[in-house]
Amino acid sequence: MKLSSATAMLETALAEAQRMGVQVCVSIVDAAAWPVAFARMEGTPLGSIDVCNKKARTAVLFQMDSADFAKIAHPDGHAYSLENTNGGLTSFGGGLVLKTTDGTVMGAIGVSGASTEDDIAIARKAALCLTS
Amino acid sequence: MKLSSATAMLETALAEAQRMGVQVCVSIVDAAAWPVAFARMEGTPLGSIDVCNKKARTAVLFQMDSADFAKIAHPDGHAYSLENTNGGLTSFGGGLVLKTTDGTVMGAIGVSGASTEDDIAIARKAALCLTS
Amino acid sequence: MKLSSATAMLETALAEAQRMGVQVCVSIVDAAAWPVAFARMEGTPLGSIDVCNKKARTAVLFQMDSADFAKIAHPDGHAYSLENTNGGLTSFGGGLVLKTTDGTVMGAIGVSGASTEDDIAIARKAALCLTS
Amino acid sequence: MKLSSATAMLETALAEAQRMGVQVCVSIVDAAAWPVAFARMEGTPLGSIDVCNKKARTAVLFQMDSADFAKIAHPDGHAYSLENTNGGLTSFGGGLVLKTTDGTVMGAIGVSGASTEDDIAIARKAALCLTS
Numbered sequence: 343m344k345l346s347s348a349t350a351m352l353e354t355a356l357a358e359a360q361r362m363g364v365q366v367c368v369s370i371v372d373a374a375a376w377p378v379a380f381a382r383m384e385g386t387p388l389g390s391i392d393v394c395n396k397k398a399r400t401a402v403l404f405q406m407d408s409a410d411f412a413k414i415a416h417p418d419g420h421a422y423s424l425e426n427t428n429g430g431l432t433s434f435g436g437g438l439v440l441k442t443t444d445g446t447v448m449g450a451i452g453v454s455g456a457s458t459e460d461d462i463a464i465a466r467k468a469a470l471c472l473t474s
Numbered sequence: 475m476k477l478s479s480a481t482a483m484l485e486t487a488l489a490e491a492q493r494m495g496v497q498v499c500v501s502i503v504d505a506a507a508w509p510v511a512f513a514r515m516e517g518t519p520l521g522s523i524d525v526c527n528k529k530a531r532t533a534v535l536f537q538m539d540s541a542d543f544a545k546i547a548h549p550d551g552h553a554y555s556l557e558n559t560n561g562g563l564t565s566f567g568g569g570l571v572l573k574t575t576d577g578t579v580m581g582a583i584g585v586s587g588a589s590t591e592d593d594i595a596i597a598r599k600a601a602l603c604l605t606s
Numbered sequence: 607m608k609l610s611s612a613t614a615m616l617e618t619a620l621a622e623a624q625r626m627g628v629q630v631c632v633s634i635v636d637a638a639a640w641p642v643a644f645a646r647m648e649g650t651p652l653g654s655i656d657v658c659n660k661k662a663r664t665a666v667l668f669q670m671d672s673a674d675f676a677k678i679a680h681p682d683g684h685a686y687s688l689e690n691t692n693g694g695l696t697s698f699g700g701g702l703v704l705k706t707t708d709g710t711v712m713g714a715i716g717v718s719g720a721s722t723e724d725d726i727a728i729a730r731k732a733a734l735c736l737t738s
Numbered sequence: 739m740k741l742s743s744a745t746a747m748l749e750t751a752l753a754e755a756q757r758m759g760v761q762v763c764v765s766i767v768d769a770a771a772w773p774v775a776f777a778r779m780e781g782t783p784l785g786s787i788d789v790c791n792k793k794a795r796t797a798v799l800f801q802m803d804s805a806d807f808a809k810i811a812h813p814d815g816h817a818y819s820l821e822n823t824n825g826g827l828t829s830f831g832g833g834l835v836l837k838t839t840d841g842t843v844m845g846a847i848g849v850s851g852a853s854t855e856d857d858i859a860i861a862r863k864a865a866l867c868l869t870s
Contacts, residue, residue, distance in 0.1 A: 345752075345779055356741075376784050380776040383741055388507060388772055389535030392559045417549045425555045433555040458552055477620075477647055488609075506770030508652055512644040515609055520640050652771060653799030656823045681813045689819045697819040722816055 343372040343440070343449035347472060348379040351451060355468035356381060359456065366455035366464060369394040373447050375402050383455070390454040396430060397437030397452030397461075403428055405447055408437030409462065436461035438469050448472070475504040475572070475581035479604060480511040483583055487600035488513060491588065498587035498596060501526040505579045507534050515587070522586040528562060529569030529584030529593075535560055537579055540569030541594065568593035570601050580604070607636040607704070607713035611736060612643040615715055619732035620645060623720065630719035630728060633658040637711050639666050647719070654718035660694060661701030661716030661725075667692055669711050672701030673726065700725035702733050712736070739768040739836070739845035743868060744775040747847055751864035752777060755852065762851035762860060765790040769843045771798050779851070786850040792826060793833030793848030793857075799824055801843055804833030805858065832857035834865050844868070 348370040355368045360383075367382035367390050375398075382391060400408045404424075412433040415424040425433045437452040451468055453461040480502040487500045492515075499514035499522050507530075514523060532540045536556075544565040547556035557563045569584040583600055585593040612634040619632045624647075631646035631654050639662075646655060664672045668688075676697040679688035689697045701716040715732055717725040744766040751764045756779075763778035763786050771794075778787060796804045800820075808829040811820040821827045833848040847864055849857040 377787055378778050382774050387537050389560050391773055396559055430558040434553045509655055510646050514642050651801050653824050694822040698817045
């Protein structure tokens, strides 16, 4: 994950959040789950900082979006308690795994602060930067 | 959150608990979740100390009462595992977010040691200090 | 350590700090190192919160003032690295162990935010509440 | 600390590092030590991520540059072990406290990855954004 790519995604995410009238923070990690870029909009609940970090971390560590992770890491899923590994993960949407066109994992983006649906929409919009 | 306001709330909470014949500890944090004031009555279970701190922390970090937080961070809620973020949060009542009349978050109060219902009642009574 | 005693010490410490024109936070723990009361004055550096807690904790866990603890838990002392036990302790003044007249440990008080000398003076003034 | 101010500082820091031919990561926190913005250049040692975060955290929590903090939290200083509080702090340069012209703490910036001297120079250059 290049910093220039992460910065482009971050700017897109913030612009999209502003357009939607919501406040979020955004975290982008590389393929090894290490932070590359982060930003928090004014007015975002402080608890969202750790949440967006964990969403990105969840997505890259298990190579799946955090919304999909939620289906297996849930009391009713087949890997209940998986969410308690790796320092605590997030079993709900807003974390997207980022891959190259050939399927190689590049990293992940996590968005938190708005509704889960809006967080996902913002993350998806930002992820488009990588392929366009 | 001024110390004088926190002290007034603390005294009200302790007086109310004494009137009700229960033992509690009370934690008050500022808008950034940093501790302002704390007190523990004799006889309060020691485990309640961390609980009241986390109730206050939960309320301010997500700008909602911990009883409302419980609805979304529950296995059947739409943000299951949210309680595992930010060092561990509390998904039950007794933490109230405190706001000014214009809606600005001032901080939060957490009460623990009695039944959840009593904890909530004591926290609400204390929170009245801010508006009276 | 009764809450009424802790509250009296806390009020004395805050009044003394105000008289001296400094900002501090104050932590009082019982004989088992569990928090009894805490308060933070406006303007106290946020880092002092953990410091005053650790000063009180250090004093009660080793039944000596944190200034005396500093003499042994120092690279040049005979118990170097002792300060890294128990979740991290403080090897400088401002934490006082509190004893009854027969020498039984009642708890400890920790003060932080001003100079170490002022922190110690404030803690000593507060500790007088117990014997007067 | 506004996100726009933090972003301006971040961009200045990255441009300065590029001009100097070094790789760094940069962390900016608000007055309550909560993250506002972060970026890591390609090639920066991964260990520097936590270092730049702790430099910024140290500076804001004790309202002094981390290079000054080093003087008191050193085994020969008067507050040895202070660096072990607040989850671990950094006793060397590269963290600058940021204040308004009237002395109010706005937050802090931490830079890590190059030599300590270069980290400090980059942080200082970035901090100029706030006053220009």
